[in-house]
Amino acid sequence: MTLNFATRLRERIMDGGHLCVGIDPSRRQLERWGRDNDASGLEFAALAILDAVSDVAVAVKPQVAYFERFGSAGYRVLERVMSDARDVGLLIVADAKRGDIDSTNMGYAEAWLSPGSPLVADAVTFSPYLGIDAIDPVFSLASQGGQGVFIVVSSSNDEGRAIQCARTAQELSVEEYLLEEIAQRNRTLTPGTIGAVYGATRDRPRFDLAQLGGPILAPGAGSQGADAGRIGRLFERCEPGSVLVNVARDIGDAGPEKRSLRDVAQRWRDDLASVLA
Amino acid sequence: MTLNFATRLRERIMDGGHLCVGIDPSRRQLERWGRDNDASGLEFAALAILDAVSDVAVAVKPQVAYFERFGSAGYRVLERVMSDARDVGLLIVADAKRGDIDSTNMGYAEAWLSPGSPLVADAVTFSPYLGIDAIDPVFSLASQGGQGVFIVVSSSNDEGRAIQCARTAQELSVEEYLLEEIAQRNRTLTPGTIGAVYGATRDRPRFDLAQLGGPILAPGAGSQGADAGRIGRLFERCEPGSVLVNVARDIGDAGPEKRSLRDVAQRWRDDLASVLA
Numbered sequence: 001m002t003l004n005f006a007t008r009l010r011e012r013i014m015d016g017g018h019l020c021v022g023i024d025p026s027r028r029q030l031e032r033w034g035r036d037n038d039a040s041g042l043e044f045a046a047l048a049i050l051d052a053v054s055d056v057a058v059a060v061k062p063q064v065a066y067f068e069r070f071g072s073a074g075y076r077v078l079e080r081v082m083s084d085a086r087d088v089g090l091l092i093v094a095d096a097k098r099g100d101i102d103s104t105n106m107g108y109a110e111a112w113l114s115p116g117s118p119l120v121a122d123a124v125t126f127s128p129y130l131g132i133d134a135i136d137p138v139f140s141l142a143s144q145g146g147q148g149v150f151i152v153v154s155s156s157n158d159e160g161r162a163i164q165c166a167r168t169a170q171e172l173s174v175e176e177y178l179l180e181e182i183a184q185r186n187r188t189l190t191p192g193t194i195g196a197v198y199g200a201t202r203d204r205p206r207f208d209l210a211q212l213g214g215p216i217l218a219p220g221a222g223s224q225g226a227d228a229g230r231i232g233r234l235f236e237r238c239e240p241g242s243v244l245v246n247v248a249r250d251i252g253d254a255g256p257e258k259r260s261l262r263d264v265a266q267r268w269r270d271d272l273a274s275v276l277a
Numbered sequence: 278m279t280l281n282f283a284t285r286l287r288e289r290i291m292d293g294g295h296l297c298v299g300i301d302p303s304r305r306q307l308e309r310w311g312r313d314n315d316a317s318g319l320e321f322a323a324l325a326i327l328d329a330v331s332d333v334a335v336a337v338k339p340q341v342a343y344f345e346r347f348g349s350a351g352y353r354v355l356e357r358v359m360s361d362a363r364d365v366g367l368l369i370v371a372d373a374k375r376g377d378i379d380s381t382n383m384g385y386a387e388a389w390l391s392p393g394s395p396l397v398a399d400a401v402t403f404s405p406y407l408g409i410d411a412i413d414p415v416f417s418l419a420s421q422g423g424q425g426v427f428i429v430v431s432s433s434n435d436e437g438r439a440i441q442c443a444r445t446a447q448e449l450s451v452e453e454y455l456l457e458e459i460a461q462r463n464r465t466l467t468p469g470t471i472g473a474v475y476g477a478t479r480d481r482p483r484f485d486l487a488q489l490g491g492p493i494l495a496p497g498a499g500s501q502g503a504d505a506g507r508i509g510r511l512f513e514r515c516e517p518g519s520v521l522v523n524v525a526r527d528i529g530d531a532g533p534e535k536r537s538l539r540d541v542a543q544r545w546r547d548d549l550a551s552v553l554a
Contacts, residue, residue: 026384065377065384071395072352074388079348097377099404100342101434107303107342111351118348127376129406129429131436152406157378159408166443166451174443 005123005148006192006215010241012058012091017269018276020059020093022248023049023081025066033256039073046081049252052261056269059091061246079118092121093217097152099127102134109138113147123148125197132181143189153178156199156220179207186213200226200234210237215244222250232275240277282400282425283469283492287518289335289368294546295553297336297370299525300326300358302343310533316350323358326529329538333546336368338523356395369398370494374429376404379411386415390424400425402474409458420466430455433476433497456484463490477503477511487514492521499527509552517554
């Protein structure tokens with residue numbers, strides 16, 4: 001039987017490091033690489049990054065927005081990228097940040113978590129504005145399939161502070177409220193089903209991240225704000241093998257040459273290994 | 278020159294009523310209709326709803342989640358549905374509820390608001406958890422193109438209350454904070470660029486919705502919670518032609534026969550005309 005997501009992730013991290021590479025074939029990235037801003041340029045860039053980092057990263061995080069730019073043609077590219085990533089043994093975290101009412105969330109779960117879907121991933125990101133309770137059917141599906149759902153708790157950008165730091169009726173910040181809700185659910189679901197997106201640029205929350213019961217996906221590394229030292233301090237109390245750090249821009253900007261992409265990814269893997277358990 | 282979204286919407290509403298029909302080809306809906314849960318069933322259901330309501334509704338709101346279930350094949354169907362809706366003169370509100378950091382949000386804007394994109398819509402829904410400031414580049418693009426962005430402020434489901442009613446540092450609820458932020462931006466953008474998703478099932482906010490400066494998209498009508506009377510009271514102070522009410526399940530469940538679908542839609546149009554300006 002397939003191991004659940006958190007266990008698979010822990011084994012990969014203990015063996016291969018904490019690096020998740022963001023596949024972000026934005027207009028800006030394609031322009032930097034001298035590629036046309038179309039589905040063909042998109043495919044070239046996404047596959048080049050994948051190829052360069054496949055033996056350095058433990059996971060890839062395709063940013064769905066950049067594929068969606070080209071409609072169905074972009075999704076065809078994303079399906080190819082995900083299939084190739086699976087073939088080389090990388091874990092796939094689909095960065096979709098979906099979030100709606102419960103019945104609609106099941107539509108998204110069918111897309112990203114159902115066996116047989118062309119977009120099926122090991123884990124997917126969800127955004128909680130319409131309520132974490134509305135995501136419960138998605139957690140159930142993920143729990144059954146041994147997959148993961150990362151809830152955006154604390155994003156790496158400053159613009160999210162007004163809402164993420166607002167106070168709930170129980171006098172918790174929205175972030176603390178969500179971390180507690182996640183921890184509570186992880187006690188009854190397949191262990192580690194729900195993780196948190198927690199920006200590497202943020203401060204340590206009052207909630208003890210070691211009690212989350214699920215993995216952490218940390219965006220905002222490198223030129224997006226946080227160096228390895230900061231990341232190490234922020235997550236120093238977390239369980240070994242539970243923190244996955246996403247690096248996107250630093251690696252993408254080193255391309256398109258494979259060796260340059262790979263060198264930057266390797267440096268990040270090594271730097272993270274020196275600060276994280 | 279093309280009129281901006283809020284003006285086009287107002288003219289349509291004043292002429293043809295307040296009804297937006299939700300195109301929600303969920304697994305549940307396809308099962309009820311006796312159709313296979315695949316891209317072909319999806320296309321049948323979506324086009325049947327579109328065909329039945331094209332002279333009764335002023336807008337359609339395809340729920341992107343249900344198309345995304347089938348990956349690129351589902352997006353091909355969505356492109357066809359959007360193209361057909363445009364051909365029959367309906368406004369299209371893409372219900373995507375996207376939301377990320379600013380650079381990523383531009384990827385979504387390229388998908389849903391860029392002329393020439395296969396998914397280009399008249400308006401798109403965004404979710405604000407990563408910050409309304411992070412959506413500013415999207416508002417700018419919409420403002421330039423005479424399109425609209427509906428920000429999810431108050432969702433129709435109860436699960437969203439914990440976050441949507443949390444208090445910001447300025448002692449506003451998150452909803453009030455967002456309504457004020459929208460109103461402020463609408464004073465400098467193309468008039469009415471930013472609208473609010475405000476659940477028909479909710480109470481009237483302390484913020485005067487007549488001061489929003491943009492349209493309102495109200496989900497949660499009918500079997501999803503709110504009857505016409507409630508909708509009329511909730512939005513009675515709003516500008517004429519600024520409230521678009523989405524009805525999805527009541528209409529979908531009346532199908533698949535065209536006459537039944539159309540009859541329910543027509544009843545909703547008439548009921549809404551009797552309570553809204």
